[in-house]
Amino acid sequence: MMMSHWIIAPVVLPALVAALMVITMRGDLVLQRVAGVASTLMLTGIALALLWAATTAPPEAYFLGDWPAPFGIVLVLDRLSALMVALLALLALAVVLYAIGSGWDTKGAHFHPLLQFLLMGIGGAFLTGDAFNLFVFFEVLLIASYGLMVHAGGGTRTRAGIQYVAFNLVGSSLFLIALSLVYAVTGTLNMADLAVKLPTLPEGDAALVRVAAVMLILVFAIKGALVPLQFWLPGTYANAPGVVAAMFAVMTKVGAYATIRFGTLVFPPSLSATGDLLSSLILPAGLVTLVVGAIGVLGASTLPRLVAFGAIASMGTAFIAIGAFTPATTAAALYYIVHSTLATAALFLVADLVTRRRAHPRLEGTAPPIAQSGLIASLYLAAAVAMAGMPPLSGFIGKLLILDAFRDQTALVWSTILGSSFLMILGYARAGSRVFWKASALEAQPNDTRAEPLAFAATIGLLVALAGLTVLAGPITDWLTDTAAALYAPDGYITANQLGQKG
Amino acid sequence: MEALVASAIGLLTAVGIYMMLRLRTFPVILGLTFLSYAVNLFIFVSGRLTVNAAPIIGRTEPYADPLPQALVLTAIVISFGMTAVLMIMAIGGNLEAGHDRVNMSDTDDDTPEVQS
Numbered sequence: 266m267m268m269s270h271w272i273i274a275p276v277v278l279p280a281l282v283a284a285l286m287v288i289t290m291r292g293d294l295v296l297q298r299v300a301g302v303a304s305t306l307m308l309t310g311i312a313l314a315l316l317w318a319a320t321t322a323p324p325e326a327y328f329l330g331d332w333p334a335p336f337g338i339v340l341v342l343d344r345l346s347a348l349m350v351a352l353l354a355l356l357a358l359a360v361v362l363y364a365i366g367s368g369w370d371t372k373g374a375h376f377h378p379l380l381q382f383l384l385m386g387i388g389g390a391f392l393t394g395d396a397f398n399l400f401v402f403f404e405v406l407l408i409a410s411y412g413l414m415v416h417a418g419g420g421t422r423t424r425a426g427i428q429y430v431a432f433n434l435v436g437s438s439l440f441l442i443a444l445s446l447v448y449a450v451t452g453t454l455n456m457a458d459l460a461v462k463l464p465t466l467p468e469g470d471a472a473l474v475r476v477a478a479v480m481l482i483l484v485f486a487i488k489g490a491l492v493p494l495q496f497w498l499p500g501t502y503a504n505a506p507g508v509v510a511a512m513f514a515v516m517t518k519v520g521a522y523a524t525i526r527f528g529t530l531v532f533p534p535s536l537s538a539t540g541d542l543l544s545s546l547i548l549p550a551g552l553v554t555l556v557v558g559a560i561g562v563l564g565a566s567t568l569p570r571l572v573a574f575g576a577i578a579s580m581g582t583a584f585i586a587i588g589a590f591t592p593a594t595t596a597a598a599l600y601y602i603v604h605s606t607l608a609t610a611a612l613f614l615v616a617d618l619v620t621r622r623r624a625h626p627r628l629e630g631t632a633p634p635i636a637q638s639g640l641i642a643s644l645y646l647a648a649a650v651a652m653a654g655m656p657p658l659s660g661f662i663g664k665l666l667i668l669d670a671f672r673d674q675t676a677l678v679w680s681t682i683l684g685s686s687f688l689m690i691l692g693y694a695r696a697g698s699r700v701f702w703k704a705s706a707l708e709a710q711p712n713d714t715r716a717e718p719l720a721f722a723a724t725i726g727l728l729v730a731l732a733g734l735t736v737l738a739g740p741i742t743d744w745l746t747d748t749a750a751a752l753y754a755p756d757g758y759i760t761a762n763q764l765g766q767k768g
Numbered sequence: 769m770e771a772l773v774a775s776a777i778g779l780l781t782a783v784g785i786y787m788m789l790r791l792r793t794f795p796v797i798l799g800l801t802f803l804s805y806a807v808n809l810f811i812f813v814s815g816r817l818t819v820n821a822a823p824i825i826g827r828t829e830p831y832a833d834p835l836p837q838a839l840v841l842t843a844i845v846i847s848f849g850m851t852a853v854l855m856i857m858a859i860g861g862n863l864e865a866g867h868d869r870v871n872m873s874d875t876d877d878d879t880p881e882v883q884s
Binding site: 397401404407408411415418419420421423424425426427428430431434435437438441442444445446448449500 | 797
């Protein structure tokens with residue numbers, strides 16, 4: 266057991282650092298910044314080590330309090346959870362640096378502790394092997410996200426935050442009902458134990474299992490902003506501080522991750538009670554989500570709102586690939602999820618660079634040119650190219666992989682993905698020309714000349730990561746293909762839980 | 769007893785959903801509270817209804833399932849905390865906007881303050 270206790274480090278480290286920040290570093294921003302960066306750097310190191318361990322060794326479980334599964338809570342490290350934790354850590358590093366560079370963390374109390382609590386919640390949600398524990402980590406990440414969402418305050422932001430909280434409380438209630446149904450039918454909430462017990466259930470319980478499966482997918486669809494449950498996202502992301510919106514790019518992926526995990530481990534296509542129920546719901550919803558997102562990109566009234574709709578479109582694309590539930594499509598989905606997390610975050614950061622410098626955030630009408638317009642415009646171009654899925658960046662490869670995995674469904678899937686990409690290219694080009702070109706037609710001088718080298722470095726760092734994802738696409742897709750194959754043969758994951766063998 | 773508990777859960781859910789669809793934050797919060805009560809009851813009965821049974825093996829036969837009781841404690845604490853957060857945010861929104869409507873009009877959407 267090579268990694269043993271390190272598996273819980275992505276949960277414990279941010280939790281400890283956040284608590285220390287609140288208790289001992291209250292009001293000392295410099296110390297909080299140092300602790301935040303140090304913690305995130307350590308998290309990145311741990312996440313990369315876990316990624317290496319998950320690649321070289323079979324899945325490994327961590328038994329909390331050494332209680333045997335399925336009675337105690339387990340965390341399970343496999344290739345998928347290690348990948349998502351590594352993605353989270355990389356994104357968090359960029360977000361922390363951007364928050365420091367842009368001064369967002371000076372505009373309200375407790376930015377850094379809240380961010381660490383958010384990392385704890387998301388990391389735990391990726392690692393846990395227990396369905397009820399997944400709910401608890403969802404709540405941890407949500408309550409931290411409520412605080413971050415209304416960071417820096419303001420009437421509009423607070424009221425958008427109320428909608429966000431109310432909507433997620435309903436989602437949590439649905440989650441609890443679904444989990445109670447699962448427990449009432451199977452008598453267990455350990456995900457590996459569920460995978461073993463569900464196929465052996467009597468025929469009469471199949472209807473309850475189906476209801477529970479659909480309700481769980483509804484909850485994950487709320488998190489993943491899948492149509493018709495996407496309407497909370499534009500208002501939330503557009504009104505949240507730009508740097509927080511960038512961090513939220515990985516929160517929609519929690520929904521995608523949970524869908525993949527439950528769709529392959531707990532309710533696999535081979536389970537007779539659910540069969541292809543999940544894919545028959547998710548695939549059409551993903552297609553509609555993509556179209557809604559693309560139209561939103563074309564019609565958005567502000568730059569943050571445009572990126573929010575871009576995020577919806579990217580979730581649509583990811584859910585199309587997830588919804589097919591075959592190893593090839595899941596591998597493509599994983600590549601696209603990694604890409605779209607980084608690309609969405611980069612574009613949110615660029616949008617934040619623009620809106621903080623510009624006289625008003627609306628796309629209609631002109632505003633005086635902004636400081637460092639040339640550099641920001643080229644960053645916008647790169648991020649928009651990635652989001653729209655044009656060559657040379659990884660969005661193109663991601664969409665190509667998805668198209669390739671859907672060779673047998675060209676009519677519907679290919680036309681939707683290609684048509685929506687066209688709409689999004691138009692939308693990004695329209696927004697870019699309005700923000701950068703119309704402004705340079707005015708002769709006015711920018712009134713705000715902040716340098717913010719660290720903020721630019723963070724944004725460029727995300728774009729460099731996208732370039733790396735493009736250059737290394739070959740080895741990465743090979744790795745993801747193995748990951749997807751392991752997801753559809755979950756014996757290793759189940760064995761790691763040592764069900765009924767541990768004394 | 770099953771019919772009584774089931775109809776109680778149904779009634780709480782119906783009241784919760786009705787109040788959640790109101791346009792002011794206070795009824796919405798009350799509605800969410802009712803919904804969480806319904807959910808808590810539902811979790812509790814997912815371990816089956818038993819009368820005069822201890823959740824300890826060996827004391828009574830049949831014994832009550834202790835796990836849903838632990839789960840419902842977790843759920844109660846979480847929903848309590850979340851309601852408190854929502855309450856504080858509702859008060860903050862009410863103070864800043866001067867009213868407690870939940871819906872946002874097109875004019876006040878999308879104008880995050882630009883601070884220098």
